[in-house]
Amino acid sequence: KTTHRIAVIPGDGIGKEVVPEGLRSLEAAARIFNLDLEFTHFDFASADYYLKHGTMMPGDWEEQLTGFDAIYFGAVGWPDVVPDHISLWDSLLQFRRRFDQYVNLRPVKLLPGVPSPLANRKPGDVDFYVVRENTEGEYSSVGGVMFEGTDREVVMQETVMTRVGVDRILKYAFDLASRREAKSLTSATKSNGISISMPYWDTRVATMAENYPGVSVDKFHIDILTANFVLHPDWFDVVVASNLFGDILSDLGPAVTGTIGVAPSANINPEGLFPSLFEPVHGSAPDIAGRGIANPIGQIWCGAMMLEHLGYSQAATAIQDAFESVLAEADAQVLTPDLGGHGTTGILGTAIAERITK
Ligand code: NAD
Numbered sequence: 001k002t003t004h005r006i007a008v009i010p011g012d013g014i015g016k017e018v019v020p021e022g023l024r025s026l027e028a029a030a031r032i033f034n035l036d037l038e039f040t041h042f043d044f045a046s047a048d049y050y051l052k053h054g055t056m057m058p059g060d061w062e063e064q065l066t067g068f069d070a071i072y073f074g075a076v077g078w079p080d081v082v083p084d085h086i087s088l089w090d091s092l093l094q095f096r097r098r099f100d101q102y103v104n105l106r107p108v109k110l111l112p113g114v115p116s117p118l119a120n121r122k123p124g125d126v127d128f129y130v131v132r133e134n135t136e137g138e139y140s141s142v143g144g145v146m147f148e149g150t151d152r153e154v155v156m157q158e159t160v161m162t163r164v165g166v167d168r169i170l171k172y173a174f175d176l177a178s179r180r181e182a183k184s185l186t187s188a189t190k191s192n193g194i195s196i197s198m199p200y201w202d203t204r205v206a207t208m209a210e211n212y213p214g215v216s217v218d219k220f221h222i223d224i225l226t227a228n229f230v231l232h233p234d235w236f237d238v239v240v241a242s243n244l245f246g247d248i249l250s251d252l253g254p255a256v257t258g259t260i261g262v263a264p265s266a267n268i269n270p271e272g273l274f275p276s277l278f279e280p281v282h283g284s285a286p287d288i289a290g291r292g293i294a295n296p297i298g299q300i301w302c303g304a305m306m307l308e309h310l311g312y313s314q315a316a317t318a319i320q321d322a323f324e325s326v327l328a329e330a331d332a333q334v335l336t337p338d339l340g341g342h343g344t345t346g347i348l349g350t351a352i353a354e355r356i357t358k
Pocket residue numbers: 014074075076077078079084088092260261262279280281282283284285286287288293294295296298338
C-alpha cells in the first residue's frame with residue numbers, strides 16, 4: 001500500500017486543541033481502512049515559534065514542506081504577540097500562494113442535530129459549496145503609503161485579477177457544478193460599485209458559462225448575496241467568489257448552519273504540483289483557547305476532505321458519517337458549548353473517532 005506523508009501544523013490557540021482530535025479520527029480511519037498515513041509534526045507558523053526565532057517560519061519552509069502529500073493545518077494568529085497581518089502574511093497566505101493552492105473549497109451544510117439560527121430550516125435545505133479564489137484578487141501586496149505621517153497621507157492597495165487566475169477558479173467551480181445534481185452556479189459580484197475588476201469578473205463568468213450549457217448561472221452583488229444567504233440559503237449550490245468575498249461568505253454560510261466550529265476548508269492545488277492544505281474555516285479563537293471547549297468538527301471534517309483528496313472516498317465518507325451520527329444524537333454531555341452542549345473538545349473528538357466504521 002502507498003505511504004502518504006502528511007505535514008501536521010497545529011499553529012496557535014485552539015488549532016493546538018482541535019488538531020489532535022482531527023488526528024484521532026484520521027488514525028481511526030487509517031486503521032479501519034488499512035491506509036498508511038505518516039504524520040510529521042512542525043512547530044512553525046505559530047506565535048510560539050515567533051517568540052523563539054523572531055520569524056513565523058524557517059527560511060527553508062518551502063523545501064521542508066514540498067515533498068509532503070498534504071498539509072493538515074490548525075489555525076494561526078495570536079495578536080497579543082504578533083500583529084495579524086504579519087503572522088498571516090508570513091505563514092498561511094504564503095502557503096496558499098507559493099503552493100499555488102488557488103482553490104479554497106468550503107462546504108456549507110446544515111447538519112442533523114445542530115441548532116440553526118434560521119427558523120424552519122432542516123438538514124438537506126442548506127447544502128452548498130463556496131468556491132473561493134485563493135491566490136489573488138483583493139488579497140494583494142500591491143500598493144503602498146505615500147506622504148506617510150503627514151496629513152496628506154495616501155494609502156493604496158490594489159486588487160489584482162489575472163485572466164489565468166480568474167478563469168481557473170471559474171473552471172473549477174463550473175466543473176464542480178456540472179457534477180452536482182442541481183447543476184447551478186452563483187457568482188458573487190459587485191460590478192455596480194467596483195467598476196473595473198468586478199465587471200471583468202462578470203465577463204469571464206459569462207464567457208466560461210458558454211462551455212457549460214448544462215449549468216444554470218446567476219449572479220448577485222455581494223451585498224444582497226449576504227442577505228440571501230440568510231433569507232434563502234436553499235437557493236445555492238455552488239457559489240464562486242473572489243478572495244475577499246469568498247472569505248466573508250464562508251464565515252456567513254457556516255454561521256447560518258449554526259456554528260463556524262464545524263466548517264472545513266480545502267486549499268487545493270488541483271494540478272497536484274504542490275501539496276494541498278486542509279484547515280478549518282475558523283481561526284485560533286483566543287477568547288476560548290486553553291479551555292478545552294473548542295468544537296473539533298471543523299478540523300475532523302478537514303481530515304475527511306484530505307482523505308477524499310488523497311483518493312480514499314470511502315474512508316472520507318466514514319469520517320463524515322461518524323460526526324453526522326454523533327451530532328444527530330444531540331447528547332448535551334458530548335456536544336461542545338457552541339452546539340448547545342457542555343462537552344469538551346476531547347469528549348466530542350473521541351466520540352466521533354470511536355463511531356468510525358466501515
Ligand atoms: P475565530 O474564528 O478565531 O473566532 C471567531 C469566534 O468564533 C470566536 O468567538 C471563537 O470563540 C468562535 N470559534 C471559532 N472556532 C470555534 C470552534 N472550533 N469552536 C467553538 N467556537 C469557535 O476568528 P477571529 O476571532 O476573527 O480570529 C482570531 C485569530 O485567528 C486572529 O489572529 C485571526 O487572524 C486568526 N484567524 C486565522 C484563521 C486561519 O488560520 N485560517 C482563520 C480566521 C482567523
